Amino acid sequence: MARQRSSSVDSNASSSEATDETPLLAPDSDETTAPTPQPVSWASIPRKGQLAAIVFARLAEPLSERSLTSYIFYQLKWFDPTLDASEIAKRAGYMTAVFAAAQCCTSMWWGRAADHPRLGRKRVLLLGLMGSAISALGMGFSTSFHMALCFRFLAGALNGNVGVLRTMVSEIVADKRYRPRAFLLLPMCFNIGVIIGPLISGFLADPFHSISPEEAHGSGLKPASGLQWLVDFPYALPNLFFATVLGSAALMVILGLDETHPQRKHLPDRGRRLGKLLLRRCLGRFRRKGYPDDTSGYAIIPSSDIEVPTVGTEEHASTSPPPEERTETGFRAIVTQNVILIMLQRFLQSLHISAFNSIFFTLLPTPRSDNTQSSLPFRFTGGLGLSSQKVGFANTTIGMVGIPLQLLVYPRLIGRLGAKKSYLIFLPLSILAYCATPYLVLLPDNIGIIWTCLSAVLIVQVLSRTFVNPATVLLVNDCAPSPKLLGTIHGLASSISSAARILGPTVGGTTLGWGLSHNFVGLPLWLLGILAVINWVVLLNIGRITRWLSI
Known part of the structure; x- marks a missing residue:
């Protein structure tokens, strides 16, 4: 009996000590008993569907921007055939400088807009992608140096997406163990764009002069065949292609990317709902029995670790920060x-x-x-x-x-x-x-x-x-x-x-x-x-x- 009492006292004491050492805001029991984290690798990065949408949005911009390097010299020469090589090189430098200058003046304000609860990250990202697409079209259909310079300035002024994308990556990948790899995806997209962009634009630019007359005759590439616009605007074709890529990236963002702003991420998103509806139909799961209608947290590319907001959280989502947070x-x-x-x-x-x-x-x-x-x-x-x-x-x-x-x-x-x-x-x-x-x-x-x-x-x-x-x-x-x-x-x-x-x-x-x-x-x-x-x-x-x- 004495031994039983002593063991009982010891167990009670140990339990009381454990209770005293447990903080009031202790994590949930399932978190404390969670298994050892799996090793960090590319395959273990969470929320791959969201990161895929971000990667596509990031890749579309360097593809378009770096494509200029393969034909800008010849486009400037087409604007004014009397220019010598030194003057063309100088004007090419102006084209680069005006883009960077416009980006310098506006990037911080795009970041401020992305932090504002009325806009959020996703809308600013869409504005940047569509602005870049419009700028690419303007560049392709420009007929003078000053016209092209204006569209390059517009491209830089509307191109604040790099900062927004980095912000979204940090909010999507909350675990710091995965952040070095997640942040590495953005510069990797830049390197891929540097390699692929000039190759594609070099192949598409000025098609009637980049191939021989015999090849043009054999392939049917004649102005009389409805392609006179390629003669009038010889550098429009690559820009049309990259504008299409930018538009596709914008569509991917609308349908497949969640808003990550703390005050907007629980609000209804019609684009995401449409994207999930299309996904369910494509996968043949739309009529599956018992499929919940409020599963609005999955990405276009399914990711198992995305939390699903319920209707209640949407209704009670905060739309304005407390006074102390505003400061x-x-x-x-x-x-x-x-x-x-x-x-x-x-x-x-x-x-x-x-x-x-x-x-x-x-x-x-x-x-x-x-x-x-x-x-x-x-x-x-x-x-x-x-x-x-x-x-x-x-x-x-x-x-x-x-x-x-x-x-x-x-x-x-x-x-x-x-x-x-x-x-x-x-x-x-x-x-x-x-x-x-x-x-x-x-x-x-x-x-x-x-x-x-x-x-x-x-x-x-x-x-x-x-x-x-x-x-x-x-x-x-x-x-x-x-x-x-x-x-x-x-x-x-x-x-x-x-x-x-x-x-x-x-x-x-x-x-x-x-x-x-x-x-x-x-x-x-x-x-x-x-x-x-x-x-x-x-x-x-x-x-x-x-x-x-x-x-």
Whole structure:
């Protein structure tokens, strides 16, 4: 009896201790007894249907934007046949700058609009996709340089979708273990667009002059056969194709993407209901017995972990935030020390990467120099003298190297090192690439040696960029003072990145021109190395963000 009493007392004591240690707001029992989380992999990423809609929306834009690189020179020449090559190159630079300038001015305001409960993420995303489609059509049917310039400005002004898509990814994938892979999908889409977009547009642009008269006669491509508009507007066909892709992405967003704004995600969505109705009919499940009518949380591509809002939650959904939450969403809320430091590193990172791209692809076709008046190791000049086809191959190499690194290498190392630590480790590789690139012009005129060293420099720079770019997005995402400011934060980061992409190529090109004429071609690239060092130092001062340390 004594032993039974003592064991009873012990059990009561242990149960009381367990009760005292249990917090008042303890998680549900099914969460506490949940099995060990499965290993993080591409197959285990949750809500794949929602991410598929986001990937399609992201892929449609770089396909359209990067397609210009294959025909913009010839379209500008078609606008005014009297222009020489130097003037065409200058106007092509204006076309790039006006897009980035418009994006710089509007990205943050698109982010603010996406944070507003009356609009939300999905509507702003749709406006951006449709605006890009209209801009593509205008670009294809332009008949003058100024007309095309206006449509490029319109494309940049309506293109705030990158920040909105990043915001939606962070809200769709709530588990931080999966965020590095989820955020990696967006830059991966950009790399795919860089490779595919110019290839498609190069095939479709000016079809009557890109094929021989015999091929045109055999294929029936004659103006008299109802295709006179392809003669009047030779660059309309690729833009029509990409406008169709953008319109299809908008339709995918309407039918298959859930709203993620905290105050709108439980409201009725007619587009989603129509999408689920079409899905059930296509799968032959519309008349299945016992199928609930309120299953409005499934994506077009089914995902088992999507929560389904009920009618009650729609009726009681909050449409206006409490007074204390309104103060958190003011513009002053984002002016904090951490946000300023993060935006500074974002600016520096975009500045030296965009400047390197401009300088590097200008240096490749620049004629070689005998460097008879060189004074090593710093005073020398000249370029690599590569043809346009080889320059294009170097551009494709960047995308071909970046995609395998993003798919295979990045997810494994990011899981072991963490996002911030990998950023700190791999950013110095960019410094190494910047310092080594000028010495490529001193290589002997041997195609094997040149391409071996050139590929090595490209691999080092792409490896650094593969780890730095997604980590920068994660850092921007985690610095938001409130979840309701995610759109504003990502929009601000996009505006700052666009400003850097205006300044970097402009200053970099000017400095490279001075270096070529003053026997000091390495100066702009070595200055980029200094900028990257400053970027690395700024990153060290962001160690107080405790959430980053837990990624």
